[in-house]
Amino acid sequence: MATARFLLKRLLASLLVLFGVSIIAFSLIRIAPGNPAMLMLPENATEEQIKNTEAKMGLDKPVVEQYLSYMGNVLQGDLGVSIFYNETCSNLIFKRLPATAQLTLIAVCISLIISIPLGIIAGIKRGTGVDFGAVLFALIGQSMSQVWFGLLLILLFGVTLGWLPTQGYGGFKNILMPAITLGLPLSAIVVRMLRSDMYDVMQEDYIVSTYAKGIGQWEIYLKYALKNALLPVITVTGMQIGQLLAGAIIVEQIFGWPGLGTLTVQAINMRDFPLIQSILLITAAIFVTVNTLVDILYTVIDPRMKLN
C-alpha cells in the first residue's frame, strides 16, 4: 500500500518536473540566437523565403500556440517531426537511444566492478599502499578530462597496440574504450566515497559488538559494514546515470558512437527545435525514472527507510 502511494506521488511529481522541463527546453532554444529557417536556406535568402520556410516548419505561429500544439501532440504520444531529418523525432531518438543506453550501462558496470572492491579495501586498509593507490586513482579519475583520457586510450590501445578498434559502433570491442572513458569519473567518485564511508562505519559501536560475537573478519566487512557504507554510493550512482547519459555527448563525439549525444549536438547546431525539445524531454523522463528506481532500491537495502 505504502509503495503504491509512494509511486503515485512520485508519478505526479515527475509529471510536474517534465512539464517544467518542456517549458524550459521550449523557451531556451527559442531565446538562443539562430533560426532554423535561415540555416536551411542560403545566406542570401529573402525575407519572404525565410517566412515561407518558417511557415513550412510551423514556426510562424505565436510561441504560446506553438507550445500548446507541441504539448498537445506530446500527450498523444507524438513528439513531432524533425526539421532536418524529415523523420519523426521518436523514431530518431529511439533508434539512437539503445546505443547510448548500452554505453551508459556498460560504463556503470565497469566502473562499479573496479571501484567497489577498490573502495572497500582502501577503507579497511587505511594508510597502506593499496589505500594510497586508490586515492591516487580517485584523484586522477576526477581531474582527468574525458577528452584527453579518451584520446590517450585510442592512441595506446587502438593505434600503438592495435588491440581495439579506434572508433565505430558494433561489437563488444568497440564499446570498451568509450565505456571506460565514460565510467572513469564515476569510479573515482565511488572509490573516494566508499573508502571514507567504510572507514567511518568500521568505527561504529555495532561493528565492535560483531567482533565481540566472534564473527569472521570478511563477514563483518561485507555483510555488516558494507550495507551501511553502500547507501551513499547507490545515491551517487543513480544520480550519475542521468549525468552519464548527458556526459555521453562528449565521449560519443570522440569515439564516433552513434548515440543520443551525437544526435543532440547535430540538433543543436542546426537549431532543429522539435528534435531538441524531444531529446530533452526524453532524457529528463529517463533521469526521473532512474531516480525513482534508486529511491525504491534504497528501502530494499535499508529497511529503516520508508517510502515517502
Next chain:
Amino acid sequence: MKMKKCLALILGITLLVSSLAACGNTKKETTEEPTNSSTGTVTTTKDGETVVTYSLSEDFYTWDPAGQPSMPSYIARILIYDTLIESDHAGNYTPSLATSWSVSEDGKDWSFQLRDDVTFSNGEPFNAECVKATFERMAKDDTLAMHYLWVNLDSVEVVDDYNCIFHFTQPYGAFLSEISVASILPAKALAEQGADLFKTNPGTGAWKFVSYDPGNETVFERNDEYWGGQKSNVDKIVFKPISEDTTRISGLKTGEINIAGDIPPDQAMALEGQEALVVQQDPGLTMCFMSLETGEGKVFSDKNARLALMHCIDRELIVDSILGSGTPAYWPTMEGVIGYDADAVNSKEYAKYDPDMAKQLLADSSYNGEEIYFMAIDGKVPRTKEVLQAIQAMMTAVGFNVKLEIMEGATFVAKRSAGEYDLGFSNIFYGNGSSLNHANMHYVSDSAHTEFVNEEQLSLINEASMTVDLDKQNELMRQAFQIAMQEGAPMQYVLSLDMFAIYTSNIENIVVFPDGVMDLRNITVK
C-alpha cells in the same frame, strides 16, 4: 519485507535482461551485416566483398540535392546521381547525361540533347521530363536552399523524350557551372513520393544508395549496370561521420578508415612520410574573409579606417608562422577563379602589410578608440583562436580597440544578418572556380548586412552574372573586385586554405578537386 525483496529481485532481473537484450542486438547486427562491423579496413568479408570506408567530420543533414549542401552530400551526389554535363573544375565542360548543348544568341535559351540509354536505379527511364521536373522544382519552390540559383528560370520545355530547352528570363552567366553540379532526379518517383524520395535516393550514377543510419554510417553499393561503364573494383563504400579529428586520424593509421577529409593542416603534415598513407596537399578554393559592417555610425563606415584594417594585417606571418600552409590573400580570388588579377597579387598593391601606413590612415579617420566587435565562426580557419587573436593583436598594434568573440555558426549567422557586429570572420569556397555566387550573395544581396553600396561595383557584378562569355565575365568581375580592394569594403580577404586529403596507399583512382570535393566513382583498390 518479503515484498521489498521481491521488488528488488524484479528490478535486478529487469536491468539484467535489458542489458543482455542490448548486447544481443549488437551481436546480431554484426553477424548479419558485415559492413556494420567496426573495421573499415579494405576487407574481404565472408561474401568476398571489398569495402572502402571514408570519413569526414560532419554527417549528412539532408539528402535532397536541392537542399543546403554540405561536403558529405557533395561527395554522395557524385556517387549516386549524374548531371547533364560535367566540369573539370577549371572551366571546361564535357558531356554526361546530355550529349550536346547550345545557347541561343541572346543567351536566354539553352538546348540540350540527352542520352537515350539511361535508367535510374529504381527502374525509371531517364528522359527530358526528368530534367524538367528537377529544375522547375528548384525554380518554383522557394523553401529549397538551391532555389536562389534558378529564380530566373522561366521553364524547361520538353521538345521530345530526349531533347529539351531551358528558357530563362535573362541570360545566366553561371549556368554551365551550376548545371554541372545539379543532380538529375527521376520525374515520376519525385511526383509520386515528394520529399520521401530522399529516403531511397534513386539515381542514375555509378553507385547506388543502400542505407543511411544518421550519426553512424551510410552505405553505397557499386552499380554494375552503370551506363558510363563501371570502372571500380570496390563493392561497397561506407561513409562514417567522426567529428573528432584525432579519432579520424587514428582510424587512418590503423587502416579502419581508408579516406579522410577535414584534416587540420598541422595534423595532416605530421602524417606526411608515412608509408601506408598518401597525403595530398593542394592550394584550395576556400577563401577566409571578413565582412565589414559599414552602416551609419559604425567604425568601418569610414574608408580610412577600412584601409587601415587592410594594411595592418600581416597575412604572410599568419600563413607561415601559425598555419604552416595556405596562401596570403592580396586579392579576393585565387588563380583559376573568375575575376583573378595576377598583377595585383604579385605587387600586393592593395593589401600590403604596412603598420606605419595603417597608423597614419587610422589617424586620418574619424576613429576615436570605439570598441570594435570582431566575431567569428569557430572552425572556419584551422587554429581559429590563434589566427584570430593574431589579427586582433595586429589591429591593436595600430590603434584599434578590438573585442573578439568566437561562436558557433547559427549564432554568427543570426547576428551578422541583423548587422549586430563590426567585423565578421568566415569563409567561402569558390565551387567550380566561380566567384559569381560569392559576389551575388555577399555583395549584391548583402546577406552579411554590410550596408555597403557602390553602384558601379553592383552593376559590374550584375552584368557579369548575365554574361555567358567567360572571358568577358572574368574581366567584369576583376573590375568589381578592384573596387572592393580600393574601398576596403564590403569584404576584406585574409588567406586561402590549402586542401588536404589523406588516404591509405592501396587506394587508387580517386580525384580530389581543389574545393575539397572527392570523386570516388572510379575508386579501385590495389
